[in-house]
Amino acid sequence: MAFRLNREVEDLFITKILEKRELHHLDREFMLGKISLYCEKNQKACRKFAETPLTRIKKAKFAEDLVRFVRKEAHVCYGMYLTKTIVKAPQIVHDLEKLAKQSAVHVVNKDKLSFLHHQLLLLHLSTQERLHLYPQVYHDLFAITGRPRKIFDLGCGFNGISLFYSHLTDLVYTGCEFNQKDVDLLNQYFRAIKKISTIDGKAVKIDLIKHPEAVAQHSADVVFAYKIFDLFPSTVVETILKNLQCKWIIASFPIKNLNRRLMHAPRRAGFQKMMRRLGYTYKTLTYDTELFYIFEQHQRD
Numbered sequence: 001m002a003f004r005l006n007r008e009v010e011d012l013f014i015t016k017i018l019e020k021r022e023l024h025h026l027d028r029e030f031m032l033g034k035i036s037l038y039c040e041k042n043q044k045a046c047r048k049f050a051e052t053p054l055t056r057i058k059k060a061k062f063a064e065d066l067v068r069f070v071r072k073e074a075h076v077c078y079g080m081y082l083t084k085t086i087v088k089a090p091q092i093v094h095d096l097e098k099l100a101k102q103s104a105v106h107v108v109n110k111d112k113l114s115f116l117h118h119q120l121l122l123l124h125l126s127t128q129e130r131l132h133l134y135p136q137v138y139h140d141l142f143a144i145t146g147r148p149r150k151i152f153d154l155g156c157g158f159n160g161i162s163l164f165y166s167h168l169t170d171l172v173y174t175g176c177e178f179n180q181k182d183v184d185l186l187n188q189y190f191r192a193i194k195k196i197s198t199i200d201g202k203a204v205k206i207d208l209i210k211h212p213e214a215v216a217q218h219s220a221d222v223v224f225a226y227k228i229f230d231l232f233p234s235t236v237v238e239t240i241l242k243n244l245q246c247k248w249i250i251a252s253f254p255i256k257n258l259n260r261r262l263m264h265a266p267r268r269a270g271f272q273k274m275m276r277r278l279g280y281t282y283k284t285l286t287y288d289t290e291l292f293y294i295f296e297q298h299q300r301d
């Protein structure tokens with residue numbers, strides 16, 4: 001059974017962890033999982049949590065270690081993609097709601113609409129980095145796959161918001177993310193633009209590491225898997241790929257390392273091999289920051 005602290009101590013740690021603004025959207029469930037992991041590894045420290053009064057835990061060095069551990073874990077799989085300005089997201093979506101309410105489909109203030117999308121996409125580092133590329137990337141990708149009617153986006157971040165630059169109409173889009181606050185924000189965004197767009201979008205909560213087989217419930221023409229496969233163990237990636245219900249998979253990978261230098265060998269050889277084994281052929285497109293594989297499925301093993 002997972003190790004649990006008492007509720008007051010958990011709340012204390014969670015408040016402390018969330019003081020970092022870029023972790024603002026983190027799920028309680030995620031943090032409890034990592035707190036439990038820390039406690040399993042550091043049973044002596046955890047006995048101290050149980051024995052020490054709350055007011056003293058607040059200042060204790062052993063408590064700082066736990067906070068640091070959870071933040072580090074969160075940073076690797078989540079926080080490093082969000083900017084500190086993520087706290088502005090609800091206000092921007094609210095401004096979009098107001099704009100949509102005031103507009104009829106053909107008389108929407110396009111400059112304001114574009115400005116608000118731009119602001120939202122700046123809040124997530126992946127979409128921020130791709131912002132200058134989106135129109136070209138969409139043009140190039142759909143020249144290969146054809147115009148999709150249905151897209152499923154894995155570990156979507158704010159990527160669904162970029163469909164604004166795709167010129168796609170009559171599209172059904174589903175993005176999946178693993179924390180509830182992002183899912184809620186994306187759903188609020190899609191509800192806001194419904195009146196002024198023909199994109200029928202929604203977000204669902206899926207933890208792809210815990211439930212990789214859950215992707216089978218979301219059939220699509222095209223699946224986006226942008227910058228996520230490097231984050232998961234290869235067994236998880238393979239389970240996801242085997243369960244996807246689609247003709248095309250577009251998977252992208254960063255081509256610069258953490259020092260912003262170009263990687264010597266940006267192609268993912270192991271991944272290419274796995275995809276060939278699973279019956280896919282592929283083309284690639286390379287831009288200044290990202291490599292895209294466009295996989296077409298022909299047959300399953």
Ligand SMILES: C[S@@+](CC[C@H](N)C(=O)[O-])C[C@H]1O[C@@H](n2cnc3c(N)ncnc32)[C@H](O)[C@@H]1O
Binds near residue numbers: 081155156157158
């Ligand atoms: C590098 S970002 C890429 C975001 C988006 N695909 C893009 O390229 O614009 C990785 C994303 O994967 C999400 N993520 C990380 N672990 C996840 C998991 N176990 N299940 C679902 N999503 C996850 C993160 O929240 C983050 O938004």
